[in-house]
Structure formats: structure tokens, C-alpha cells
Amino acid sequence: MKKITLFVLLALTSVAACADEISQYQDESRAVAMPFLKKLGAANQKAVSEGGPDSATGVCRDIAPQMAGELSRQTGWKLTRVSLKVRNPLLGTADAWEQKNLQAFEARAAKGEKPETLEVAEIVQEPAGKSFRFMKAIPLQQGCVVCHGATEQIPDSVKASLTKEYPHDQATGYSVGQIRGAVSIKRPL
């Protein structure tokens, strides 16, 4: 009897410790993901309003991967932007865990959760070891519509360069508030 109680206590303690660990990692991930998204949103807004949609391409194409690369090097975590409908398959394609959770984000949004609050955090075991995984949804903002919105919202000049540079582009047809993708963090443990 005593043994069973002890076992249950130990099991509960380890569940609690694990939950604490996850929420600590989640806070730390959010502290990296939020400024990244804020800076990108602001840079995009500034570029679209100052130079117009054509000159803003650099924010998503150059600044975002560069910032993600710097943050990955500094933290030792893999930080990327992923989506279920990508423009750049090399950088944007979601892996199995990300696909499953992006779909879950869609389902949660459909049930009324606000896209800007959608997050998931989990410790996963893979062949090469354990890691902490985190994703935060990226809702489409007004300043994104000129390049990711419906066909009629995208200026002809942008359409022409997208067709040329990304002939397999899937990342259009979004409206404001829809989930464009997510920032994803994978932290080896």
C-alpha cells in the first residue's frame, strides 16, 4: 500500500516538474518569438508605406530569414517560419509535428480562439534525442495583403514578380486575421 502511494506521489511530482519545465521553456520561447514577429511586422509596415509593395519584398525574403538565422545561432535553437501553404518551400515547409499543430490551430481558430493567442508547446522524443518544441501562430495583418491576399488585392507589378520568382507560390488568398503560418522553435534538450 505504502509503495503504491509513494509511486503515485513520485509520478505526480514528475508530471508537475515536467509541466513546470514546459511552461518555463514556453515563456523563454515566447520571449524570443514575440520581438521577432513584432520587428518583422513593423519593418513590413514601414516598407509598404514608404517604398510601396514592390520594395517591401525584402522584409519577408531577406530580413526574416536573416533574423531567424541570427536568433538560431545565438540561442542554439532552430527558429523558422512555417506554413501549410508556402511561397518558399525550402524555408517554409512544415514538418509532421508542425503540420499537425498548424491544423490544430486552424481548428481552434474555427472554434473561436483568437489567432494571435494560439500557441503550442511540447517536449518530443525523436531518434536523435529530446527537444522542446514551440509554435506561435502568425495572423495575417493588413500590411501583408498586397503580397499574400486575394488575387484582386495584389498589385499587378507584385503579381508579375511573384509569378517570375515563385512560380509554385501557394501563399496567396489569405484575408486579414487568417493564420498565415507560425513561428516555430525547436530547442534541443
Ligand code: HEC
Ligand atoms: C512585398 C511582399 C510581401 C509582403 C508585404 C509580405 N510578404 Fe510574406 N512573403 C513574401 C515573399 C516573397 C516570401 C517568400 C520569402 C522567401 O523566399 O523565403 C514570403 C514568405 C512569408 C512567410 C514564410 C512562409 C512561406 O510562405 O514561404 C511567411 C510566414 C510570411 N511571408 C508572412 C507574412 C506576413 C505575416 C506578412 C505581413 C506582416 C507578410 N508576409 C508580408 C512577400 C511578402
